[in-house]
Amino acid sequence: MNLTLLIWRQKDARDKGKMVKYQVSGISEHMSFLEMLDVLNEDLVNKNEEPVAFDHDCREGICGMCSLQINGEAHGPDRRITTCQLHMRTFKDGDTIYIEPFRSKAFPVIKDLIVDRTSFERIQQAGGFISVNTSGNTQDANGILIGKEEADMAMDSATCIGCGACVATCKNSSAMLFVSAKVSQYALLPQGRIEAKDRVKNMIHQMDLEGFGNCTNTGACEVECPKGISLENIARLNREFLKASVK
């Protein structure tokens, strides 16, 4: 396959940035999208040009490091996968592909396609945990009975990989899907109920401080989420927040 790529290049956080055109050839349909970018970068290095910086690590869709807005869609055209799992068979010979970073005020660009997602970190630090120290003396794991349905639902919420696709997709740059997934996981488990009120309030507070927008229920985040985190989580977050706010 031969492709035309239009890639966002930005030297650093202060640079204005622009789209730059590249041609790649000899791309196999079995390659992953990031392997296609590897080919481009190898080529650029050989031509003494600077390779395109992008985030990636596990390359199996679980670490949440990779991002990219591909042809305007977070993680590209396919569903329920991350960019590293996107394969070139999704594209056709001769295609032009637009590659941009995840865009949001709360995700400033560091370089080229790499953005700073530490705003997510600070939200988690505000309350995304259960306050239990390591001791070896907590109760026996089977001492806490949890219905299979609740456990499965908590697991579904917990599969969020923190990639930020929900934010990049949302026209308001809202982080509600991300925050709601964590709040839901703990809200659904008896271990998490004790701190539920403080948790939801603190996490929402931090989310607002970071400059994420509000949720207007467009549902775009759910569509683009590589892990299929459901909108029900946002509904649960709203209920939890309401419960915590009424005295």
Next chain:
Amino acid sequence: MTLNSKVPEGPIKDKWISYKDKINLVNPANKRNIDIIVIGTGLAGGSAAATLAELGYNVKAFAYQDSPRRAHSIAAQGGINAAKNYMGDGDSVYRLFYDTVKGGDYRSREANVYRLAEVSGNIIDQCVAQGVPFARDYGGLLDNRSFGGVLVSRTFYAKGQTGQQLLLGAYSAMNRQIGRGKITMYNRHEMLDLVKVDGKARGIIARNLITGEIERHSAHAVVIASGGYGNVYYLSTNAMGSNATAAWKVHKKGAYFANPCFTQIHPTCIPRSGDYQSKLTLMSESLRNDGRIWVPKNMEDAVAIREGRLKPTEISEENRDYYLERRYPAFGNLVPRDVASRAAKERCDAGHGVNKTGEAVYLDFSSAIERYGKEQAKIHGIKNPSKEKITELGEAIIEEKYGNLFQMYEKIVAEDPYKTPMMIYPATHYTMGGIWVDYNLMTTVDGLYAIGEANFSDHGANRLGASALMQGLADGYFVLPYTIGDYLSNEIRTGEIPTDTPEFDAVEKEVKERLEFFINNKGTHSVDHFHKKLGKVMWEKVGMARNAKHLKEAIEEIKEIREDFWKNVKVPGKVNELNPELEKAGRVADFLELGELFAKDALERNESCGGHFREEYQTPEGEALRDDKNYAYVAAWEYTGKPSEAKLHKEELKFKDIELKTRSYK
């Protein structure tokens, strides 16, 4: 220096308990004045950082990714072992200990393994308390499944994402401490060297990967939790950034490196498809609970499949060779990883491999789908269910158990594994070897510790499935936080460690010079070019089957690649900016040294054990032939200036509680 494992006296069952009772402690007021650096934030580093901070120490944690949650522990799929005996199938601490020592082919240290088994139950309790959503059955109790090399079900799991959930648990514990200011988190930072003062580990030189700035960080102890060195093969199931730099740098500063040749080649990975491939993807071992592994019995069928003239579903039952069930009837498809990998290689080498490359075998779920389908039909009271109905019901169960893995496979290979068997082939996955540590998890450098995959102690020559998560968390939650106190109790009068000293100056200078060298070299080839060359030598000559001739060749070839690298490597960009090529250059430079020591270690070990298979040492049936008389030791290598001149120190392994015998899974 003689190696002292510092294993406490007394019966194995009491060692850890009585040792903990007598260990020196640091009082809470003093802990506030003690700093600890933790390198890596996976299961081992993350759990250690959180626990040390809870105890009151000041922790500085480092990760090259943008968040601790990205560490590659996140990719572990199948589960975590613990001797809870919730299934009532006869499990016990002793049995987990026994299985681990046997699974490791009798090359691990008994006392460490027993302790690991002993704290395994605590890990599950701790994780549940943190809100880790393990799988449960309808009564609300925790569910277990079975993994390779054992005869009980002791593996706790969270779908096919157990590593993710456990890491997010440790990450949440870290976040709590970051929020309180007890952990300072250094994201996008890479440790580039260790600083020693008066023989003790006192700090590190790190690079801020965003600005390129070189930073000095001091501490009273340094903990290496940076994972394994599987990427020495270029292609592995490790993350792209997984590297051995921290481990190798401390080795060069005096930490012995143990058993580098003990590497795990995992049997069930998606086969490679072309030269452009950047990494390999694992399909969890848990799939072997329900999947049956086979190749075509007749060579003509194998050839027809490779040429695309025949489909696997068209081959009848009697023309399939379920070679693991045939060779190992007692354990069948659930033999340990090293055995399963070698058996796959044996069949493919004999010409029965499938896939275009001939390097793949089938992992088939059709029997399981039928079995579960019939069971479900009975449960739902469906009489005389049609074949379609059975398949539908069976597929639903398989989806519930392994849905995310099947989806992952389908996305990569573009084939539906519910309808046609998966193709799998072994790939580098985990390294049992690593930095040598004593019972306290301290290396041969005072104040320097190594935990998780970065150390060597618990898995011998082969790790059992679902034991890596167990060991990472055992070290981080329940072992290191106690043992490090014994050392730090002598540090309460030290005070803050200054970084404006000649020791820091000297190491920083070295680090800076090396970075400048890469940028100024302006050679002819990219870093990846050399990494791929190294990987090819490692895979072909130091891979699943090794022999003296190939190993000697490998040592020479690695040296040549290394010389070529230092002459001709090309790194674009600048030092003081975000520069991924520069990051890779440093890591590959270290792999090029480690690879040589790896081959040297493999050459020195004239026996076959676990993941280390020397073709010269095998039984007539092709099973590994161990030599306990001459090789029941840990090979701990001391750096003396060049990998080729590394000095061997032996830690004799004594087996008091388990009888040394030939491992059999027949």
